[in-house]
Amino acid sequence: MLINDFKSTQLKVIKILMNSYNKGRLAHAYLFEGEKGTKKKEIAFYLAKLLYCEDSDKPCGKCNNCLRIEHHNHPNVLLIEPEQNTIKKEQIIYLQQEYAKTTLEPGPKVYIIKDIDKMSINAANSILKFIEEPLPDTYTILITDNLQQILSTIISRCQVINFQPLPKNEIVEFLKQNEINNSVAKIVAQLTNDLDIALEIASDELISDIIDLVILITHEILQKREDILIICENSQVNLYNNRKKLEYFLDILLILMGDLKSVDNNNDNIVFDQELIFIKENIHKIKSEKIMFNIDEILKTKINIGYNANTVLLLDHLLINLM
Amino acid sequence: MFVQNYYNLCYNIKEIVLMKEGDILSYKTLYRTYRPKMFSDVVGQEHITRTFKNALLKDKISHAYLFTGPRGTGKTSVAKIIAKTVNCVKSPTDEPCNVCESCSSINSGFDNDVYEIDAASNNGVDEIREIRDKVKYAPTTSRFKVYIIDEVHMLSTGAFNALLKTLEEPPSHVIFILATTEPHKIPATIISRCQRFDFKSISIKDIVARMKYIISVENIKIEEKAIYTIAKNAQGGMRDALSLLDQVISYSENIVIEEDVHEITGTVSEEKLANIVQYLILGNVNEAICSVDDLISRGKEPLRLIENLIFYFRDIFLINKMEKIDEQLVTNNSDETKEIAAKISENNLFELILILNNTQYEMRKTNQPRVFIELALFELVNKLFIKDIKIEKKEVKENTLKKVIKESETKTEINDSTEKKYIDVSVIEKILNNANKEKKENLKSNWSSIYGININLTNIEQLLIDGQVEAVSNDNKILLSYEVDAECSRLYEKDVYDKAISILNSLFHENYQIVSLPLKIWNEKKGEFIEQFKNNIKQPKLSPITEPIIIKKNNNKFEYEPEIVKEAIGIFGEEIINIK
Numbered sequence: 001m002l003i004n005d006f007k008s009t010q011l012k013v014i015k016i017l018m019n020s021y022n023k024g025r026l027a028h029a030y031l032f033e034g035e036k037g038t039k040k041k042e043i044a045f046y047l048a049k050l051l052y053c054e055d056s057d058k059p060c061g062k063c064n065n066c067l068r069i070e071h072h073n074h075p076n077v078l079l080i081e082p083e084q085n086t087i088k089k090e091q092i093i094y095l096q097q098e099y100a101k102t103t104l105e106p107g108p109k110v111y112i113i114k115d116i117d118k119m120s121i122n123a124a125n126s127i128l129k130f131i132e133e134p135l136p137d138t139y140t141i142l143i144t145d146n147l148q149q150i151l152s153t154i155i156s157r158c159q160v161i162n163f164q165p166l167p168k169n170e171i172v173e174f175l176k177q178n179e180i181n182n183s184v185a186k187i188v189a190q191l192t193n194d195l196d197i198a199l200e201i202a203s204d205e206l207i208s209d210i211i212d213l214v215i216l217i218t219h220e221i222l223q224k225r226e227d228i229l230i231i232c233e234n235s236q237v238n239l240y241n242n243r244k245k246l247e248y249f250l251d252i253l254l255i256l257m258g259d260l261k262s263v264d265n266n267n268d269n270i271v272f273d274q275e276l277i278f279i280k281e282n283i284h285k286i287k288s289e290k291i292m293f294n295i296d297e298i299l300k301t302k303i304n305i306g307y308n309a310n311t312v313l314l315l316d317h318l319l320i321n322l323m
Numbered sequence: 324m325f326v327q328n329y330y331n332l333c334y335n336i337k338e339i340v341l342m343k344e345g346d347i348l349s350y351k352t353l354y355r356t357y358r359p360k361m362f363s364d365v366v367g368q369e370h371i372t373r374t375f376k377n378a379l380l381k382d383k384i385s386h387a388y389l390f391t392g393p394r395g396t397g398k399t400s401v402a403k404i405i406a407k408t409v410n411c412v413k414s415p416t417d418e419p420c421n422v423c424e425s426c427s428s429i430n431s432g433f434d435n436d437v438y439e440i441d442a443a444s445n446n447g448v449d450e451i452r453e454i455r456d457k458v459k460y461a462p463t464t465s466r467f468k469v470y471i472i473d474e475v476h477m478l479s480t481g482a483f484n485a486l487l488k489t490l491e492e493p494p495s496h497v498i499f500i501l502a503t504t505e506p507h508k509i510p511a512t513i514i515s516r517c518q519r520f521d522f523k524s525i526s527i528k529d530i531v532a533r534m535k536y537i538i539s540v541e542n543i544k545i546e547e548k549a550i551y552t553i554a555k556n557a558q559g560g561m562r563d564a565l566s567l568l569d570q571v572i573s574y575s576e577n578i579v580i581e582e583d584v585h586e587i588t589g590t591v592s593e594e595k596l597a598n599i600v601q602y603l604i605l606g607n608v609n610e611a612i613c614s615v616d617d618l619i620s621r622g623k624e625p626l627r628l629i630e631n632l633i634f635y636f637r638d639i640f641l642i643n644k645m646e647k648i649d650e651q652l653v654t655n656n657s658d659e660t661k662e663i664a665a666k667i668s669e670n671n672l673f674e675l676i677l678i679l680n681n682t683q684y685e686m687r688k689t690n691q692p693r694v695f696i697e698l699a700l701f702e703l704v705n706k707l708f709i710k711d712i713k714i715e716k717k718e719v720k721e722n723t724l725k726k727v728i729k730e731s732e733t734k735t736e737i738n739d740s741t742e743k744k745y746i747d748v749s750v751i752e753k754i755l756n757n758a759n760k761e762k763k764e765n766l767k768s769n770w771s772s773i774y775g776i777n778i779n780l781t782n783i784e785q786l787l788i789d790g791q792v793e794a795v796s797n798d799n800k801i802l803l804s805y806e807v808d809a810e811c812s813r814l815y816e817k818d819v820y821d822k823a824i825s826i827l828n829s830l831f832h833e834n835y836q837i838v839s840l841p842l843k844i845w846n847e848k849k850g851e852f853i854e855q856f857k858n859n860i861k862q863p864k865l866s867p868i869t870e871p872i873i874i875k876k877n878n879n880k881f882e883y884e885p886e887i888v889k890e891a892i893g894i895f896g897e898e899i900i901n902i903k
């Protein structure tokens with residue numbers, strides 16, 4: 001039953017782990033790598049349950065062992081997380097001592113270390129020998145969302161498993177379940193890969209105002225009327241006073257421009273599907289070079305926002321260039 | 324040491340308990356099962372194994388060795404083999420027997436006279452003192468006491484110095500073997516007391532040969548092409564190769580095929596990359612975008628894709644440059660790639676790689692990497708697709724001329740809060756002529772530790788991190804390049820510069836000075852320098868820099884006032900409020 005939670009999103013990972021388990025080839029060290037919100041930690045605990053579950057249909061999620069792992073109460077399953085943003089050497093030494101002791105309960109030992117990119121240099125080097133030659137029946141699961149920052153000596157000792165970002169329709173479904181309407185959900189799903197953040201953005205009423213504004217602006221661009229500056233000024237969304245709002249605005253505008261480009265390339269599978277008919281009727285009025293130019297301009301503006309530039313000027317500059 | 328002993332002791336107890344219960348030990352991964360047990364098993368390090376075989380046979384063993392080299396090349400394995408050979412009952416011999424009591428106890432990992440010390444966990448002076456105190460006791464059962472100190476670069480300075488005397492003149496029954504991946508962190512005094520052996524990255528040919536042996540023993544069905552793909556991906560590390568092999572075996576159903584390897588590593592096959600580039604050369608962006616979209620929808624990550632493309636163009640560059648293609652260096656070397664390589668000019672390649680590199684950099688910062696890839700493809704097509712070049716060039720020249728005129732007009736009107744500065748090129752010349760590569764590498768690898776100073780980065784630390792260390796001179800002048808001109812010029816503001824220097828000096832305990840340059844200018848000057856250097860000019864001279872850097876003058880007003888401050892000013896008026 002548990003497997004269904006991940007099966008749709010991390011099919012490949014589950015396939016690797018289940019195949020290894022069934023063939024009796026589970027490695028002693030795994031490195032789970034992938035973006036935030038891809039259920040790395042959940043699957044790490046899933047693996048632990050797989051090792052301990054007493055039921056025949058493993059893992060059941062109901063038996064004593066499964067429940068204890070679920071609540072982080074199992075003595076043989078240890079989770080280490082960064083303290084004050086770093087994993088210190090002391091934590092690794094503690095881990096080594098803890099695992100040198102014989103277990104209170106029969107069965108393997110599992111230790112899960114989260115965010116190992118936050119390890120201090122000392123800690124990272126201390127764990128090397130431990131990963132390579134662990135005590136028998138010990139499993140290490142390292143988790144990170146930043147593979148580039150990890151020592152190559154650690155990577156080479158583990159089996160690296162790559163977690164794919166959540167598929168967008170998964171996020172859309174999740175938002176719909178939380179009573180967000182379809183068109184907004186589709187757009188918000190493009191903004192982030194994290195379910196919680198997506199819900200937070202989507203529940204903000206502002207977002208639908210921003211979407212309306214973006215659509216309005218695109219209409220004007222397509223019909224070559226020259227008053228988007230005024231529209232923006234008069235809009236009830238005050239973009240100028242809030243950086244976050246401005247970023248969402250730019251992101252959503254970028255998505256819509258991407259849609260224009262898709263339609264231009266005869267691809268009807270777009271995010272703003274409620275606008276499809278209008279775009280199709282008017283797309284011939286704009287050159288494809290102009291669309292690319294607009295995308296480029298939006299990206300430049302996004303970068304400039306990061307440098308504390310004057311937002312009012314930036315936005316005006318962008319809107320004038322978009323025409 | 325205490326931890327280590329304790330650890331070993333518990334290891335023994337646990338082993339016994341497990342055996343009594345008749346428990347099945349967990350699966351041992353390939354790289355642990357097939358760890359070389361004798362010199363003939365060690366792959367790709369003939370220069371080392373032969374030296375040792377001869378030395379051991381003639382019983383001429385030194386008391387201290389230092390093994391260096393990248394991960395997965397056999398440092399620890401060779402150290403263990405030496406430990407076995409010197410203590411083997413058949414000694415002096417050139418191979419351990421792996422049968423006698425001593426050999427088998429070392430193989431199982433708990434021999435009384437072979438100490439495998441993890442220097443990273445035991446890096447203090449105290450642990451080293453313990454070694455120093457104990458070396459004088461004779462070995463319990465064997466001829467030699469062997470200390471294998473792994474990850475030795477993690478020892479503290481104090482620990483290193485405590486080890487010096489023992490390392491130089493140990494009792495005759497002691498052998499030290501130090502192993503590390505980072506030899507530049509080892510003090511010269513340690514290095515000079517050891518015989519140093521550099522382990523090479525293992526060639527693709529050797530990795531393939533070893534994997535084939537393992538495959539035949541384990542009876543695994545695998546495609547020939549898949550073996551090569553794994554070997555390419557391992558980048559010279561045997562352990563990486565075997566880890567990957569292990570994973571692919573677990574993943575595949577019956578027979579391992581090449582696509583399985585790509586699937587697991589998230590890489591894109593050479594064929595598909597070649598396809599995309601072909602489309603670009605033909606000027607067919609839409610097809611190129613379609614095939615990229617197809618790859619992404621089948622689960623390839625956009626970031627990896629760009630990385631693969633960068634490497635693909637790099638290989639094309641090497642194919643164009645080299646007379647005879649070195650398969651170790653150029654992994655994408657099919658006939659199709661060579662065909663493509665012939666069509667692309669060298670100058671173009673630099674720009675292509677630069678575009679992709681910038682794209683990769685930008686992609687890390689956004690949630691919509693796909694847009695960036697598509698944009699990059701459009702840019703690439705402009706560079707690759709050869710239209711009527713002459714007309715275009717003319718247009719461009721005119722345009723740029725106009726732009727230059729416009730810019731010079733606007734620049735004269737710059738308001739008075741900024742200041743122009745021309746960087747003195749002789750400073751850069753001096754740095755480049757006195758460049759110290761080791762210092763640069765050292766600083767570069769530690770550069771990210773600026774992150775560690777403070778949990779909340781101040782903007783000055785951020786500014787430093789954003790810079791790219793390009794060169795470090797002997798007198799500790801650092802040359803930084805910045806992609807964004809505004810960031811570069813910030814380092815010419817006096818108070819920013821002072822703070823930056825104090826951060827650096829307190830972190831690295833050196834007296835550093837910083838010279839920052841915009842990336843564009845740096846690339847120009849670098850090119851000039853390299854060209855002259857190639858023409859055997861020992862002290863190249865650079866042409867002066869004509870573009871000024873625009874520096875903001877100090878402005879003490881806060882750019883952004885928090886809401887509450889604004890409100891306070893609104894109530895009390897600006898003169899009364901004192902912001903702390």
